[in-house]
Amino acid sequence: MTTATAGATPAPATPGTGHTRAAGGSVLDLPWVRFAVRRAGGLVLALALLVTVTFLIVPLIPGDPARAVAGSSATPQAVATIRADLGLDRPLPQRFVEYVGGLARGDLGTSFRYRVPVSEVVATRLPYTVQLAVPAIALVLLLAIPLGMAVGVLTRGGRRRPLDVAFGTVVGTVAAVPPYVLGTLLVVTFAIGLKLLPPGGAQTPASLVLPILALALGPACAVARVVRAETSSVLEQEFLRTARGRRLPPGWLYLRHALPNLLTSVLTLTGLVLTSLLGGTVVIENVFSYPGLGTEIVQAIVSKDYPVIQGIILCVGALALLVNLLVDVVLGIVDPRSLTGGHHGG
Amino acid sequence: MAVDTALLAEAALRGPAPRRAWWRSPSLLAGGMVLLVLVAVGVLAPLLLSGPAGTLTGDANLSPGGSHWLGTDPFGRDVLARALVATRLTLVMATAATALSFVAGVALGAGALLAPPRIRQVVLRVVDAAVAFPSLVLALVIAAVLGAGAGSAVVAIGLAGVPGFARLTYNLAQGVATRDFVTTAHLLGVPGPRVLTRHVLPNVSGPLLVLLTSSFALSLLEISGLSFVGLGVQSPQYDWGRLLNEALPSIYTSPWLVLAPSLMLVLAGVGAMLAGDGVARIVDPRQAHGTPAGRSGRTTRRKAEPEAAPADDAVLVVDGLVVEAAGRRLVDDVSFRVRPGEVVGLVGESGSGKSTIAMAVARLLADGLVAEARTLRLRDLDLLGRPPARRLATELGIVFQDPSATFNPALRLGSQLTEVLRVHLGRSRAAARDAVVAALTEIKVTEPARRLRQHPHELSGGMLQRASIAAALTTGPALLIADEPTTALDVTVQAEVLRQLRRLQREHGTAVLFISHDIGVVGALCDTVLVLRDGRVVDRTTGAALRAGEANHPWTAALLAARPGARRNEETA
Numbered sequence: 033m034t035t036a037t038a039g040a041t042p043a044p045a046t047p048g049t050g051h052t053r054a055a056g057g058s059v060l061d062l063p064w065v066r067f068a069v070r071r072a073g074g075l076v077l078a079l080a081l082l083v084t085v086t087f088l089i090v091p092l093i094p095g096d097p098a099r100a101v102a103g104s105s106a107t108p109q110a111v112a113t114i115r116a117d118l119g120l121d122r123p124l125p126q127r128f129v130e131y132v133g134g135l136a137r138g139d140l141g142t143s144f145r146y147r148v149p150v151s152e153v154v155a156t157r158l159p160y161t162v163q164l165a166v167p168a169i170a171l172v173l174l175l176a177i178p179l180g181m182a183v184g185v186l187t188r189g190g191r192r193r194p195l196d197v198a199f200g201t202v203v204g205t206v207a208a209v210p211p212y213v214l215g216t217l218l219v220v221t222f223a224i225g226l227k228l229l230p231p232g233g234a235q236t237p238a239s240l241v242l243p244i245l246a247l248a249l250g251p252a253c254a255v256a257r258v259v260r261a262e263t264s265s266v267l268e269q270e271f272l273r274t275a276r277g278r279r280l281p282p283g284w285l286y287l288r289h290a291l292p293n294l295l296t297s298v299l300t301l302t303g304l305v306l307t308s309l310l311g312g313t314v315v316i317e318n319v320f321s322y323p324g325l326g327t328e329i330v331q332a333i334v335s336k337d338y339p340v341i342q343g344i345i346l347c348v349g350a351l352a353l354l355v356n357l358l359v360d361v362v363l364g365i366v367d368p369r370s371l372t373g374g375h376h377g378g
Numbered sequence: 379m380a381v382d383t384a385l386l387a388e389a390a391l392r393g394p395a396p397r398r399a400w401w402r403s404p405s406l407l408a409g410g411m412v413l414l415v416l417v418a419v420g421v422l423a424p425l426l427l428s429g430p431a432g433t434l435t436g437d438a439n440l441s442p443g444g445s446h447w448l449g450t451d452p453f454g455r456d457v458l459a460r461a462l463v464a465t466r467l468t469l470v471m472a473t474a475a476t477a478l479s480f481v482a483g484v485a486l487g488a489g490a491l492l493a494p495p496r497i498r499q500v501v502l503r504v505v506d507a508a509v510a511f512p513s514l515v516l517a518l519v520i521a522a523v524l525g526a527g528a529g530s531a532v533v534a535i536g537l538a539g540v541p542g543f544a545r546l547t548y549n550l551a552q553g554v555a556t557r558d559f560v561t562t563a564h565l566l567g568v569p570g571p572r573v574l575t576r577h578v579l580p581n582v583s584g585p586l587l588v589l590l591t592s593s594f595a596l597s598l599l600e601i602s603g604l605s606f607v608g609l610g611v612q613s614p615q616y617d618w619g620r621l622l623n624e625a626l627p628s629i630y631t632s633p634w635l636v637l638a639p640s641l642m643l644v645l646a647g648v649g650a651m652l653a654g655d656g657v658a659r660i661v662d663p664r665q666a667h668g669t670p671a672g673r674s675g676r677t678t679r680r681k682a683e684p685e686a687a688p689a690d691d692a693v694l695v696v697d698g699l700v701v702e703a704a705g706r707r708l709v710d711d712v713s714f715r716v717r718p719g720e721v722v723g724l725v726g727e728s729g730s731g732k733s734t735i736a737m738a739v740a741r742l743l744a745d746g747l748v749a750e751a752r753t754l755r756l757r758d759l760d761l762l763g764r765p766p767a768r769r770l771a772t773e774l775g776i777v778f779q780d781p782s783a784t785f786n787p788a789l790r791l792g793s794q795l796t797e798v799l800r801v802h803l804g805r806s807r808a809a810a811r812d813a814v815v816a817a818l819t820e821i822k823v824t825e826p827a828r829r830l831r832q833h834p835h836e837l838s839g840g841m842l843q844r845a846s847i848a849a850a851l852t853t854g855p856a857l858l859i860a861d862e863p864t865t866a867l868d869v870t871v872q873a874e875v876l877r878q879l880r881r882l883q884r885e886h887g888t889a890v891l892f893i894s895h896d897i898g899v900v901g902a903l904c905d906t907v908l909v910l911r912d913g914r915v916v917d918r919t920t921g922a923a924l925r926a927g928e929a930n931h932p933w934t935a936a937l938l939a940a941r942p943g944a945r946r947n948e949e950t951a
Contacts (some may be wrong), residue, residue: 078507085519092523100525189745204655207648210599212606213640216622220633231629270783275777277742278798279767292788300853318607319626330607333522341522345515352511367788 060337065362075353082349086342087131090118101144101336117144118338140346141339145332153328157346165313165351169306170288171248175260176255181294183256184263185286199260207253211312215246215319232320247312251305258301262294269293296367303359307352314348362377406656412649420469423462431459442634449634451624460621461638468617468646471532471610472598478536479593483543484586490544491551492570502548505541513538514600521609528617531610535600539593545588588658595650602643618642678741678749680762693718693856693889694739697753701734702911703746708734710913714906716857720892721883723904723921725937726898731913732893733779736861739767739891740776757856768802774859775850775888780866781842785834791842792830795849803853817848821878840871847879851886858883858890864899876903897937900924909934 071136090097098115099106106114119127134141185194206214222242223231230239266272267290275289317326325344332340423431435454442449448458490501497885508516517534524530604610605619613620618639625635694716701709709731716722724732738749741761754761759769778784786794796810805813811830818826821844834842843863850858860879864872880903883890894900900907901924909917910930917931929935 057763074507077503078510081504081507082511085516089519089522094524101446199577204651205644205648208595209644210603210647212603213622213643213647216629216636217640219629224630224633227622249675270778270780271786273742274776274778274784275786275797277740277771277778278801279771280797280801281767284801288789288793289786293786296788307510307512308514309512311512314514314518315603315607329518330609333518333609334526336525338522341518345522348515349511352515358511370902 064351064364067360071357071360075357078353079350082346082353083132083135086345086349087128089342089345090120090338091124091127097338099322101338102192113176114144117142135346142341143340144337145335145340150339153340154325154343155322156349157325157328157344160322161317161326161347164240164317164322165310167240168244168247168251168309168313169355171244172255172305173302173308175252176249177259177291177298180256180259181263181286181291184260184267187260188264188267200257203253205258207250207257209250210315211246212315212319213248215243215316216250218242218246219319232322239320243316243322246319247316249307250311251309255298255302255305259294259298262297263290266290266293290368296363299359299363299366303356304340306355306359310348310352310355403656403660405652406660409649409652409654409656412645413653415644416465416469416649420466421461423459424466427456427459427463429459430456431463432531439632441632442637448638449632451635452628452632457635457638460616461618461642464617464621464639467528467606467611467615468598468602468619468642471528471601471617472594473596474533475536475539475601477591478533479539479543479597480586482537482588483540484547486540486544487547488551490548501544505544505548508541509545513542513596514603516610517604521604526609526612528605528611528615531601531604534604539597542593543586543589546585550585562714573612576737588654591650591654591657595647595654598646598650598776599643620648627853633886636951653785655790657895678738678751678754678762680751687945690715692716692755693720693757694891695753695755696735697751699735699738699749699751699754701731701738701743701747703748708747708913709738709749712908712910712913712915713914714908714918716889716891718889720886720906721892721899721904723892723894723919724910725894725900725907726910727937728895729912730910732910733861735910736859736891736893740774740859741770742776771798771802772853773856775853775855777843777846777850777858777860777863779862781834781839781846782866784846785842787834789833789843790830791832791834791837794834795830795845798849798853806890813852814849817852818845821845821848821882839867840875843875844878847882851882851888854886855888857945858888859885859893860890861893862895865895872899879903896941897924897934898941909937 093100096111098120099112101118102114115121119130122130138151140154142148143150143153148152169284183195183199186192187199219231219242222228229241230236231242233239272285272289275285280289313324314326314329316322317324318330321327325348327346329341329344331337332344339359400656402951432455435450437446437450437454438452440446440450440454446456446458448456448461450456451460486501486505490498490505493501513535516538517531517568520534520537521530563576568576601610601690602619602622605617606623611617611620613624616624619640622636622643625632625639629636650917692715696715697713699709699712700707710732712735714722716790724735726732734743734747737743738747738751739754739756741762743749751762756765756770756774759765759773785791792811792814795814796805796807799805799810799813800807811827813827814830818829823829823841823844827846829837829841837845845860847860847863863879864875867875876899879890882888892900892904897909901921904921907919907921907924908915911933917929917934919928919930922928924934927938929938
């Protein structure tokens with residue numbers, strides 16, 4: 033962490049440095065510490081919101097939740113059992129304290145359907161979703177940034193109009209197609225038509241290819257558009273003329289001088305795109321009958337297995353927070369100004 | 379599809395933008411057309427096609443062709459007809475969900491603005507936290523509470539969109555609320571809610587419209603997504619998502635079933651995307667990339683066969699330089715020489731072409747500018763040909779105008795200032811750093827080693843400019859081009875930077891091409907001075923003559939007289 037060591041060097045108050053620093057230089061003044069403090073506050077609040085919302089799912093069910101779970105044909109006795117199971121016989125604040133206490137111990141409750149701890153259900157499903165989401169996120173970044181930059185460089189200053197138009201059309205169209213339609217069309221083409229890849233399941237690595245593509249292509253195109261637009265505007269900045277004045281080779285010029293300046297705004301949007309990609313996994317898993325959290329939560333909602341619903345929403349929500357945090361950390365490394373400033377790196 | 383509401387608000391608050399007429403936007407026209415067709419289908423199809431879409435027939439599982447363009451389903455119903463009939467339900471649900479997001483979000487955002495500060499903080503924190511989660515997760519929570527069904531899907535997707543609208547409304551309204559006309563309305567005693575509806579909301583309607591368009595598209599696709607996984611519309615009702623859901627189990631035996639609903643979803647998605655783009659460009663034309671017309675060919679070319687290179691010792695020879703942009707002449711037949719150790723000044727008002735000359739010499743002309751000359755030569759290096767990058771980088775040092783814009787904000791000073799040494803002279807990182815540290819010490823930058831680890835925003839403009847002069851001299855260039863190096867600095871800093879530039883120039887014996895609009899600075903610093911006007915050299919004089927206040931040409935005299943302090947000198951004299 034060279035940034036931290038650079039910042040840690042005691043700074044005598046040199047006039048005219050334009051760098052204000054509180055006298056004494058407490059730990060709280062280091063950019064990464066300030067970042068961590070500010071970010072931790074937001075994270076705690078978001079987690080509290082997540083826990084509260086998942087807790088409220090059961091009390092908010094219209095009518096009698098126990099009756100809703102048991103079904104209309106259940107005996108009063110069965111309904112009473114479920115009421116006790118859900119803790120509906122106890123007052124709301126007490127239930128909330130118990131719920132939070134259970135979460136702190138890693139106890140997410142017991143599934144109505146499987147009669148096993150929800151933590152087990154989540155633990156068996158989570159790896160499948162992660163193994164879909166992580167490569168998809170990587171693919172989005174690996175596709176979008178080079179593609180967007182290459183087109184931005186090639187079309188700079190109004191060059192190659194046809195390429196510009198073609199790029200805008202193709203990328204705009206793919207970005208507008210929802211992932212589940214893309215997934216369905218991919219299955220029809222590559223699994224059924226060309227018989228190249230398995231249409232679903234998670235038996236072989238090959239069966240991951242189509243779901244990952246379906247998840248990643250749309251977001252990749254959305255990000256690529258932004259990268260392209262940002263590349264065009266960064267290439268017109270004065271500091272790029274300075275770099276050209278040093279007659280740097282093109283690779284050096286674009287990767288070292290343009291790329292870090294794109295990343296600030298691109299990553300800010302990428303955070304949004306990637307969290308919505310997580311939401312997309314829920315739907316996409318159903319296209320491919322893929323045994324992840326997404327297929328599980330849909331079945332749980334249909335069969336009113338509330339502890340499982342709560343557990344999976346907590347899990348996906350926490351993943352989204354993790355992605356946001358990672359994006360902010362990468363942003364801080366790429367553009368140190370974002371550590372101290374607001375959301376958009378000043 | 380994701381919209382960064384904070385950026386959207388920022389764009390709108392940068393100030394009034396010239397709005398483009400809606401009919402000038404082809405993407406809005408195309409997108410609007412697609413959406414209109416879909417609305418027409420939504421209105422008409424259920425009236426005209428309910429027969430083929432709903433009647434069970436014996437023509438089960440027919441593949442596309444004949445009287446059934448896209449085939450039939452297992453109950454003998456026409457697939458295309460069903461997809462067209464489903465348009466109404468899909469559009470109605472998407473519209474309802476968007477309306478819910480919009481009304482609740484705007485109310486929440488505006489309410490937060492009017493609420494007491496403590497409540498406002500709580501609301502904003504919660505909204506910010508909610509924006510961090512995928513909207514589909516929030517939608518699943520609501521679907522879990524309300525159970526599966528069309529109504530609950532609409533409520534779920536609608537509520538999931540609330541935080542986005544709330545955040546945008548609040549950011550926009552707060553930005554507008556601090557502007558003058560709102561403060562005035564407050565002072566005049568106009569009540570708060572009235573200020574909001576009469577003065578604030580009309581000014582924020584543009585970005586809200588952008589979000590509304592993209593939110594409609596997103597709602598449509600997400601509600602269909604819920605129906606697709608089985609949580610939305612339930613049989614016997616059907617929307618596009620439900621049709622896709624029903625087609626999926628038989629995708630092997632009758633893959634054509636997915637075609638019609640997929641096509642409709644793609645059509646709606648693309649139409650909404652085009653319309654959204656169009657609206658965004660009308661509201662904020664800066665989002666459209668208006669780039670100059672394409673150009674081709676080299677930017678610097680030879681006008682005629684060069685005269686035989688004279689055996690003189692000139693560092694820089696410029697002969698018959700012309701720079702044009704789209705037929706307009708920015709620099710017209712300019713010729714001059716810079717001899718070893720000489721400081722040549724180009725002086726003139728802004729637009730006189732002085733910086734363009736410097737950039738033509740440095741081969742850094744902006745896109746669209748084309749330079750021609752009979753001779754353009756740096757020592758023995760022909761600048762009209764393809765000079766090797768290494769020689770250009772090391773023999774031509776450049777100091778640019780505004781240090782806050784010409785330094786790369788994302789890179790440490792060290793990596794920027796050592797680049798030429800590392801890339802072109804093959805110095806190691808450590809050796810290059812030592813050379814730059816020595817140069818910075820020479821130009822009196824304090825703590826040079828620490829400066830190199832800092833980013834440009836941590837240093838003052840004067841220090842950055844001294845650093846770039848020092849770094850430019852580390853390669854021992856034949857010529858240093860200084861393009862208005864002190865214009866962006868305040869006067870006291872300016873004097874110090876110029877003093878150091880002059881001192882180093884004398885010590886190193888470097889020839890300098892110095893560009894400035896300030897004839898006083900040019901007079902003080904330069905040996906030879908060219909006075910420019912409208913791209914032409916109107917006078918050639920010396921620094922000594924300017925310092926003595928002598929001017930042969932009326933324009934030079936006018937520039938001298940216009941100098942701040944000139945009048946005061948006359949009065950005291």
